[in-house]
Amino acid sequence: YYLVMTDDGTGTKIDVALAAGNCKTLGSDLLAMVTDDAVCTGAEVIAVSNTIDIAKVDPKIIGDLMEGLSKACTAQKIVIPAGEIAEVPGAVHSATWSATAIGIVAKNRVIDTKHISPGDTVIALKENGARSNGFSLIRKILSEKFGKIWWKTLRPTPDTPTRTWGDEVLSPSVVYHAAILELIGRYGEKRKINVKGIAHITGGGIPSKFRRVLKRSGHGAVLDHLFTPPEWLTEISAMGKVTTEECYRTWCMGNGMLIVVDAEDAKETISILKKSHVEAQECGTTTEDPAIVVHGYDGSVMHFRAS
Known part of the structure; x- marks a missing residue:
C-alpha cells in the first residue's frame, strides 16, 4: 500500500x-x-x-x-x-x-493516467459554486460593485427573495470523494469502473488541472458539453469584465471534477454517480492532438495548448 x-x-x-x-x-x-x-x-x-x-x-x-x-x-x-x-x-x-x-x-x-487513449469519454461532475478558488477576485469585483459590505446586498431568486450575494458565493462545495470510491472501490472492494484519470478542478481551472491528467499520455481533449456555470458567477465575471478564457483558468465554471473512462463504461459511470447523489454527464472525448479544446458557456471555443 x-x-x-x-x-x-x-x-x-x-x-x-x-x-x-x-x-x-x-x-x-x-x-x-x-x-x-x-x-x-x-x-x-x-x-x-x-x-x-x-x-x-x-x-x-x-x-x-x-x-x-x-x-x-x-x-x-x-x-x-x-x-x-x-x-x-x-x-x-x-x-x-x-x-x-x-x-x-x-x-x-x-x-495510472498513461493508459488514457484517444476516444475515451470525459465525464464532468457538477458543481454549483466556486469551490474555494478565485475568491480574492470575487471579493474584489463585488466590493467594487456594491461596496465594503457587499455580502449583504440582495440577489433574490424566485424561491428565496431574501437571498444575498453572500449566500451565493458561500455555496458549499460538493465533496466527490465517496462517489468516486463507488466507482473505484473502497478498501477490500472490487473496482466497478476502470477509471483512467481524475482531475479535481480547483485553482488554475480546467486548462491547468485537466492538463496534469492528460500530460503523461500526451493526449488532449475536446470538451463540448460541459455543465454551465452558476448564473451568479457569470454575473460576477461580467461585472469585472473577466474574459471567458480567464474564467475557465480561475474557476471550475460548474465542473468540479472531470474523469476519464472507456467509452463503453460512460453510461454505467454516470448511473453509479447518480446513485451517490452526484450529477454527472458526458462532456467530451480525448484526442490524439494534445490541445484541450473548451467550448465555453457563452459559445466561445478556446484552445489550450500544452506548454
Missing part, C-alpha cells in the same frame, strides 16, 4: 463566511479541497486533521466550523483524529483554515 497525503485550505472564502456570519458550510469546502485531491490518485481518505489560525478565538465560530467539518466527514466515512486552534492576532487579520488528509491506496490500484 501507499500512504497518500494532501494539504489545502479554504483560502479567502473564510473571510466572506466570517463577515457574513455564516461558517456552518465551510467544513464541506475544506474537506472537498483535500479529499478530492487525494481520491484522484485512487486513494481512500481515512483521516483528516485541521488547523485554524484566528486573530481572536470565538467559541461560536469554532463550533460552527467544526460542526460543518464533522458532518461532512461523517458523510464521507472519514475520522478527525486531531486538530489545532491557534490565536495569532499578529499573524492573521481574521482567520485561515487548512487541513491535511491521509489516505491509503493499494499499489496495484493507483490510477
Whole structure:
C-alpha cells in the first residue's frame, strides 16, 4: 500500500463566511479541497486533521466550523483524529483554515493516467459554486460593485427573495470523494469502473488541472458539453469584465471534477454517480492532438495548448 497525503485550505472564502456570519458550510469546502485531491490518485481518505489560525478565538465560530467539518466527514466515512486552534492576532487579520488528509491506496490500484487513449469519454461532475478558488477576485469585483459590505446586498431568486450575494458565493462545495470510491472501490472492494484519470478542478481551472491528467499520455481533449456555470458567477465575471478564457483558468465554471473512462463504461459511470447523489454527464472525448479544446458557456471555443 501507499500512504497518500494532501494539504489545502479554504483560502479567502473564510473571510466572506466570517463577515457574513455564516461558517456552518465551510467544513464541506475544506474537506472537498483535500479529499478530492487525494481520491484522484485512487486513494481512500481515512483521516483528516485541521488547523485554524484566528486573530481572536470565538467559541461560536469554532463550533460552527467544526460542526460543518464533522458532518461532512461523517458523510464521507472519514475520522478527525486531531486538530489545532491557534490565536495569532499578529499573524492573521481574521482567520485561515487548512487541513491535511491521509489516505491509503493499494499499489496495484493507483490510477495510472498513461493508459488514457484517444476516444475515451470525459465525464464532468457538477458543481454549483466556486469551490474555494478565485475568491480574492470575487471579493474584489463585488466590493467594487456594491461596496465594503457587499455580502449583504440582495440577489433574490424566485424561491428565496431574501437571498444575498453572500449566500451565493458561500455555496458549499460538493465533496466527490465517496462517489468516486463507488466507482473505484473502497478498501477490500472490487473496482466497478476502470477509471483512467481524475482531475479535481480547483485553482488554475480546467486548462491547468485537466492538463496534469492528460500530460503523461500526451493526449488532449475536446470538451463540448460541459455543465454551465452558476448564473451568479457569470454575473460576477461580467461585472469585472473577466474574459471567458480567464474564467475557465480561475474557476471550475460548474465542473468540479472531470474523469476519464472507456467509452463503453460512460453510461454505467454516470448511473453509479447518480446513485451517490452526484450529477454527472458526458462532456467530451480525448484526442490524439494534445490541445484541450473548451467550448465555453457563452459559445466561445478556446484552445489550450500544452506548454
